[in-house]
Amino acid sequence: MIEANNILCVKGLKKSFGEREILKGIDFEVKKSDVVCIIGPSGSGKSTLIRCVNFLEEPTEGTIEYEGQEVHQAFKKLPLYRTKVGMVFQQFNLFNNMSVVENCMVGQVKVLHIDKEEARKTALQNLEYVGMAGYMNAKPSQLSGGQKQRVAIARALALKPEVLLMDEPTSALDPEMVGEVLTVMKKLADQGLTMVVVTHEMAFAKEVATKVIFIDQGVIAEQGTADDLFLHPQKQRTRDFLSRFNVLSHQNEEDK
Amino acid sequence: MATLPTTFFGWVHFLLLQYGEVLFKGACVTLLLAIVGTFIGCVIGLVVGIVETIPEDKDASFFSRALLKTEKRILDAYVEIFRGTPMIVQAMVVYYGAMSLFSIDMSPMFAGFFVVSINTGAYMAESMRGGIDSIDQGQKEAAIAIGMDHFQAMRCVILPQAVRNILPQIGNNLIINIKDTSVLNVISVTELYFASKSAAGVYYKYFEIFFITCIVYFIMTFTASRLLRWWEKRLDGPRDYQLVEYDPLADPCGIHPIATKKQ
C-alpha cells in the first residue's frame, strides 16, 4: 500500500479547548522528503494542529501514526517520538541559561544519552550548517531574531529528527531577517528533510512545498500541490484567502 | 577600684573592652543562625516551589493524583501559616510547644535554627514559585519538544533561571534574618541582642551598649548585601562574547533571497 512510505499520517484529528472545538477532523499524510506547508487565516487552528502532531497538545480524538504505527504503540515514551519529530517555534524559545552550543547539546546529552564530546561535534556541525558556528559561545540574549531562529533550527537538527515541524518560523522576525531563515529552510528541503511548516510566506510555499494544506475554521478546506493550490484553487474560500496575499504582492510590484 | 568613665565615648570604649568578646560571640551566633537558617530555608523553598509547580498528569493513577493534590494543599497551608504569624510567636510556640506537647526539650539554639529555617522556607517558597512562573512557558515547551520530561526541563532549563532571578530575594532574606534573629532572645538564644541586653544590665548603660550593637548589626548586613551583589555579578558572567568568525547568512542589505530570485 501507499501508506508504506508515509512518515506521518494524521487521521480524524479533533481538538477541543473546553467546549470550543478548534480542530474538527483533520486528515493528511506526510511522505518522506515531503515539504508540507500549512496555510490559513489567523485562528484557524494551524498552531493547534502542529502542536497536536508532537503531542504538546493532547488530541481530543483521532490518531497520529508514525511510519505506519500509532505513536503511543510505536514508542514506549513520547519523548523518544519527540526526538524523531523536531519542532521549531515562532518565538524561538532558546534556553536563555545556556550558550548557543549548549542549546544544541542538551537534548543529545540528556535525552539521547550521547557523550558530551560527540554531542559537541554534532552541535557544531549543525551550527555550521545554519551559519551560526561563530556564535557558539554567545548567549541567546546576544543574538538577533534571525540568528536565534537559526540556532533553534540547529538545536532541533542536532537530534537528527526524521521530521521537522515548524510553526510560523519567520513570523516573529523583522523583515530583513526573514531571508536568512528561509535560506536555511530551503537548504533543508533541498537535502530531502521531511518538513511540516506553518507559514505565511507564500513565496516560500510556492517554491518549496510538495504539498500545501489550506486550513479554515478547523478543517482542511483544500489541499494539493503548490501549483494546484496557488494557481488553480478550487474553493472560493481558498481564493479569498490567497487574494489577500496576491494583492500585497501586486502592490509591491507597483511600488517599484 | 578603677574609676568609671564619665563621657559617652568613654563608656563606649570601656564597655567594648569589657564586653567586646561577649558581643562578638553574640554576633557570631546571629550570623550562624541567619546564614544556616537562610540556607535551609532556601532548600525548603526550592523543594516546595518544585512540588507546587508539578503539572497534573492526566494519565497518572487516581491515587497518585490525589496524593499530589494533598501534598500541595499541605504546603499551601504551611506557607500561609508561617507567613501569617510573627517569628517571635513562632519561636515561643515551637520551643514551649515541643516541651509541653511532646516532652521534647530542645536546646534554644536548635529551636532557633528550626524557626528561622522554616520561616524563611515559607517566604522562599513563594519567591521560588514566582521565579518558576516568571520563566516563559515557551522554554519549557521547547525542552519538552526536544524530548525532555518535566523534571529534566525543570532541572536544566527552568530552575537555573528561576534561582538566578530570585537571588536578590535570597539576599534580602539573609539581611532580614540577620536582623530578625534578635527576636529569638525570647527563648534565650544567646545571639547579639540577647548578649547586648545582658551586658547593658550590668552598668545600666543601655544606650552605650546598643549604640555598639547597632553598629555591629549594620556592619553585618552591609557586608552581606555587598557580598551578595558581587556574587550576582560574577554569576552573570561577562556581557560580551568572543566572536569566532563572521556570520555568513546574516544579510545586512535585507534582501529576501527567495523573493529576489523570482524577479
Ligand SMILES: Nc1ncnc2c1ncn2[C@@H]1O[C@H](COP(=O)(O)OP(=O)(O)OP(=O)(O)O)[C@@H](O)[C@H]1O
Ligand atoms: N490553550 C488554549 N486554550 C484555549 N483556546 C485556545 C488554546 N490554544 C489555542 N486556542 C484557540 O484556538 C484557536 C486556534 O488557535 P491557533 O493558535 O491554533 O490558531 P492559528 O491558526 O495558529 O492562528 P495564528 O495564525 O494567529 O497563529 C484560537 O481561537 C485560540 O483562541
Ligand SMILES: [Mg+2]
Ligand atoms: Mg499560530
